Amino acid sequence: MSAPAYTENFRSALKRVGVTPETVVDVLGSCLEGEDTYLVGSLAAGLGNAGSDIDLHVFVAEPAPGVVPMLFFADRTRLDLVHYQVGTPAKALAGIAEQGDAPLLGGRCALGAASGMTNLKRMSRWATSVPMHMGSPSLYSPPELDRIGAALVRNSLEVAVRAAALATVLEAMHSCLAALAWSRAAEVIVEAAVRAGGQIFVGDKWLPVKLGRSDLPATLLASARRVECAADFDRFVTELGVPVADPASLVTVRRAEAPEFTFVGQAYALTGGHLVVSPELPSQALTDAMASGGAAVLADAINTGSVTLTADQDKIDGRLR
Amino acid sequence: MTAWNARWFAEQATSAAWSHPLLVQPGIEDAQAAAEDEDWDTCVLACLLTVEKLAYCELMLDGRPVGSPREDDLLLAAAGAQTAVTGALCQLQRLRAAPRIDRSVAKSALDCLATADAHVRGRIPIQILAMRTPEGFYPTLRVAAELERLRKAVGLDSFSWNWWANLS
Numbered sequence: 001m002s003a004p005a006y007t008e009n010f011r012s013a014l015k016r017v018g019v020t021p022e023t024v025v026d027v028l029g030s031c032l033e034g035e036d037t038y039l040v041g042s043l044a045a046g047l048g049n050a051g052s053d054i055d056l057h058v059f060v061a062e063p064a065p066g067v068v069p070m071l072f073f074a075d076r077t078r079l080d081l082v083h084y085q086v087g088t089p090a091k092a093l094a095g096i097a098e099q100g101d102a103p104l105l106g107g108r109c110a111l112g113a114a115s116g117m118t119n120l121k122r123m124s125r126w127a128t129s130v131p132m133h134m135g136s137p138s139l140y141s142p143p144e145l146d147r148i149g150a151a152l153v154r155n156s157l158e159v160a161v162r163a164a165a166l167a168t169v170l171e172a173m174h175s176c177l178a179a180l181a182w183s184r185a186a187e188v189i190v191e192a193a194v195r196a197g198g199q200i201f202v203g204d205k206w207l208p209v210k211l212g213r214s215d216l217p218a219t220l221l222a223s224a225r226r227v228e229c230a231a232d233f234d235r236f237v238t239e240l241g242v243p244v245a246d247p248a249s250l251v252t253v254r255r256a257e258a259p260e261f262t263f264v265g266q267a268y269a270l271t272g273g274h275l276v277v278s279p280e281l282p283s284q285a286l287t288d289a290m291a292s293g294g295a296a297v298l299a300d301a302i303n304t305g306s307v308t309l310t311a312d313q314d315k316i317d318g319r320l321r
Numbered sequence: 322m323t324a325w326n327a328r329w330f331a332e333q334a335t336s337a338a339w340s341h342p343l344l345v346q347p348g349i350e351d352a353q354a355a356a357e358d359e360d361w362d363t364c365v366l367a368c369l370l371t372v373e374k375l376a377y378c379e380l381m382l383d384g385r386p387v388g389s390p391r392e393d394d395l396l397l398a399a400a401g402a403q404t405a406v407t408g409a410l411c412q413l414q415r416l417r418a419a420p421r422i423d424r425s426v427a428k429s430a431l432d433c434l435a436t437a438d439a440h441v442r443g444r445i446p447i448q449i450l451a452m453r454t455p456e457g458f459y460p461t462l463r464v465a466a467e468l469e470r471l472r473k474a475v476g477l478d479s480f481s482w483n484w485w486a487n488l489s
Binding site: 050052166167169176178180181184204206207208209222225228274276296303304305 | 358388397420
């Protein structure tokens with residue numbers, strides 16, 4: 001029996017890197033044996049360029065041996081191949097908590113904590129995938145795509161809140177990287193906006209292209225890049241209608257479990273192979289932690305993992321509602 | 322230099338040497354491909370993200386605490402260091418503040434990336450091969466096997482290859 005024909009979308013996406021479906025089969029041979037094969041990644045999402053990799057996911061009936069990427073070459077073009085068991089996309093979707101959503105930036109933002117980034121990134125790839133062969137089904141239905149979209153908007157919001165809270169610490173340390181940290185937090189807000197507008201492929205470097213394809217103002221990214229302090233950030237998010245101003249109030253700081261050692265009255269936590277001064281944490285508020293021990297001590301504690309800083313899901317939900 | 326602390330080599334230098342092909346090399350390719358496409362915004366952003374990964378390599382070489390290469394954590398970890406790479410990050414932020422990203426801004430960003438890359442490569446005591454090429458792939462695997470042998474010889478556990486393989 002002859003193999004099903006290649007989809008036109010698959011052939012057309014590969015043209016960007018000057019490769020044909022026939023070449024892909026020639027290079028990968030029996031590694032492509034399975035139920036269905038999909039092109040994923042930037043080429044599938046219509047974002048790639050001549051230097052992009054060809055990322056392929058093959059779904060197989062038997063349990064896949066973990067997520068082990070395999071690298072191949074078609075001349076200078078890289079082919080990244082991963083095997084997944086059939087049904088993995090549905091299982092990943094089941095990992096998204098269903099707690100409803102709220103309007104944000106013209107789209108929907110999930111309520112409740114977003115799923116882990118690895119899971120979300122995979123789902124974003126499957127949501128924007130292109131089947132290799134005619135007859136292979138879409139990996140998600142339109143309502144499922146909406147759920148994934150809302151979860152990805154939520155993820156951006158959480159990442160932005162945490163990044164902005166850490167920028168607060170950098171600012172208090174008078175670090176030269178504080179301005180960069182603030183501007184990157186603002187760019188994550190732009191990422192939330194493009195995701196809310198339906199561009200749900202996850203890939204940091206593609207933000208300018210995704211913005212160009214959205215209905216959002218082209219100047220938004222330049223505005224985000226010029227966000228360089230807490231006041232700029234608050235103004236930026238308020239103008240966009242994203243309720244995450246004063247990000248330091250939207251995170252909690254907690255001490256992690258770690259053995260402690262005391263030398264001449266000074267307590268240290270042992271974590272990740274480092275001994276680090278344990279900062280006083282009078283409450284779970286970031287501002288209290290910085291005021292108590294100083295921003296630099298807190299930064300060391302976060303860097304070593306003896307203190308964790310996380311987005312407060314209930315507070316974010318409260319702002320979204 | 323002709324002698325190194327073997328445990329530093331097996332732990333810190335190995336981590337840095339492995340993160341270069343996995344995190345830095347794809348970033349350099351992205352920045353160059355975007356420049357060839359005359360997509361200056363993407364090029365400058367790719368340069369920034371790649372210099373951040375170089376900061377990650379540098380932090381590991383210095384034995385400073387750094388968990389994952391997640392951007393917000395990475396900037397916090399790099400904040401205490403005043404190095405060529407953190408200097409490059411500050412320079413890139415100044416470039417990004419331009420009202421319009423054009424060819425000349427992208428050219429400066431690419432120069433900044435090349436300088437930071439040369440600096441970090443110069444500190445890694447292993448020749449870094451272009452892993453993501455047909456001619457560099459298998460020699461890189463041989464380097465990985467030899468590093469694993471070194472780790473065993475100095476009493477370290479096996480390198481966490483699975484964690485690294487899924488980083489990018």
